Amino acid sequence: MSPQCQRCVKRQIQCSFVEDGPERLSSPSGNIMVFDRWTTKSLDNPPPPSSDPDQPRQGSTPSASPQSGVVTGGDALQRGGKRFDILDLELIQHYSTRTYMTMSSRLSSHAVWRDTVFAEALCHDFLLHGVLATSALHKATMQPKTSDVYAEYSKVALAHQNAALAGYIPAVSKPSQENGIALFCVSLLLAIWAFASKRLPEGLNSVKLEFGQGEVSPGVTLPLHSPTADFIEIIMILRGIYAVFRETDSWLQGDIEELLRYPRDADLPPHSADVVEAFEVLAKALEDPELVPLLDYEGSKTTKGLLLEQLGRLHSISRCRSVVEWDGHIFTWFTMAPLPFINCLKQGNPVALALFAHWAAMFQCMDHHWWATGWAYSLVADVSSLLEPVWARYLDWPRRQVGLVFQETGCFEGRR
Structure with missing residues (x-):
């Protein structure tokens, strides 16, 4: 026996x-x-646990297959004839446990990003590639920028971005009830990629005109590749999100509606005294004879009214910076902005730039998001270098907010 x-x-x-x-x-x-x-x-005899879930496993360094364009890892799991890419599974796990919580500060939206968006991604390949691209980009930012791991995850993110855009670009011109939610979700991811990478994703140029149908825009006269010029390009992505929203609004029903919620007036506290004073000082710039010539040319009164209107909108919307749950609401100042104001920024209108610097300083409330870190400082510093020293008193508040110091040489120099 x-x-x-x-x-x-x-x-x-x-x-x-x-x-x-x-x-x-x-x-x-x-x-x-x-x-x-x-x-x-x-x-x-179980295998030893990984010391850090954010580090790639030994033998599975991420890479992108140049022949097929499909992202592959060094390992694969095979069961019943199916082959599962280990790196893709790693990115899905990272998104489902880490990344989804970083998409928004509002707790009630976390489950939407984790469950609703991912369930939709299982029905639309371009959204699934978008989710994986975002997860890979998130993992890349958690590594030292000089490391090989950062470079590899960045390559993986780019491969998935390209795959996502290959499906998104033709679909965005034909929105329907079937793909409306997926298009809306990818549009949000596009903005995150642009903010995180400080540039637009490759291949998106062909779709930008679709976002701005019927809009005539002058060229950008700001210094090429300056932070402000690059940011204006991202603004157009945000405006594109609004355009997609208009096209798919009737189909954005159910749990996804949580991503469309706006705060009630009662949800936002009033501004502190220093912010109120900053707005009052900025409003005086429109009347300062040293800064603004006499408004005796055609269209000037319209421009002045436009700038005052946007000043009032910023005064109202920026109250969200005091409430972490609603910090993302700060973007609506751009997504809802009229095109003539965007054009004023592109043309380097000094009042518009000073107003933009105030928004940028308030955008610092988003610095705790990995994809938005550092933008506030860069933008305020850039606008400070673009405007003449005579504008110093009108840029005092945003400079103090981000830690800039005015130098005696007449230039603004950043100090952390």
């Missing part, structure tokens, strides 16, 4: 395990369950 296990000895029954071959155990229904010996052995 073969040796019996302690459980069988205790119950005084014949042991169903045999010494050789596959181990068999009778189930309560009388069926025979077969276990390979590696199963028992692996349970007795």
Whole structure:
């Protein structure tokens, strides 16, 4: 008789395990369950746990396959003829446990990003690639920028971005009830990629005109590739989100509506005294004869009214910076802004730039998001360098907010 296990000895029954071959155990229904010996052995000697879930596993350095364009890892799990890419599974796990919580500060939206968006991604490949791209980009930012791991995850993110755009660009021109939610979600992800990378994703130029149908815009006269010029390009992505929202509004029903919520007036506290004073000082710039010539040319009164209107909108919307749950509401100042104001920024209108600097300083409330970190400082510093020293008193508040110091040389120099 073969040796019996302690459980069988205790119950005084014949042991169903045999010494050789596959181990068999009778189930309560009388069926025979077969276990390979590696199963028992692996349970007795489990592999050591990873010391850091955010670090790539040994032997599975992320890479992108140049032949197929499909992101692959060094390892793959194969069961029943199916092949699962280990890196993609890693990115899904990271998104489902970490990244989804970083998309918004509002707790009630976290489940939407984790469950609703991902469920929609399983029905639309371009959104699934967008989710994986965001997860890879998030993992990249958690590594030192000089490291090989950062470079590899960035390559993976780019590969998934390209795959997402390949499906998104043709679909965005034909929105429908079937793809409306997926298009809306990818539009939000596009903005996050642009903010995190400080530039627009490659391949998006062909779709920008679709976002701005019927809009005539002058060229950007700001310094090429300056933070402000780059940011204006991202503004157009945000405006594109609004355009997609208009096209898909009637189909954004159910749980996804949580991403469309706006704060009530009662949800936002009044501004502190220093912010109120900053707005009052900025409003005086429109009347300062040293800064603004006499408004005696055609269209000037319209421009002045436009700038005052946007000043009032910023005064109202920026109250959200005091409430973490609603910090993302700060973007609506741009998504809802009229195109003539965006054009004023593109043309370097000094009042518009000073107003933009105030918004940028308030945008610092988003610095705790990995994809928005550093923008506030860069933008205020850039606007400070674009405007003449005579504008110093009108930029005092935003400079103090981000830690800039005015130098005696007449230039603004950043100090952390």
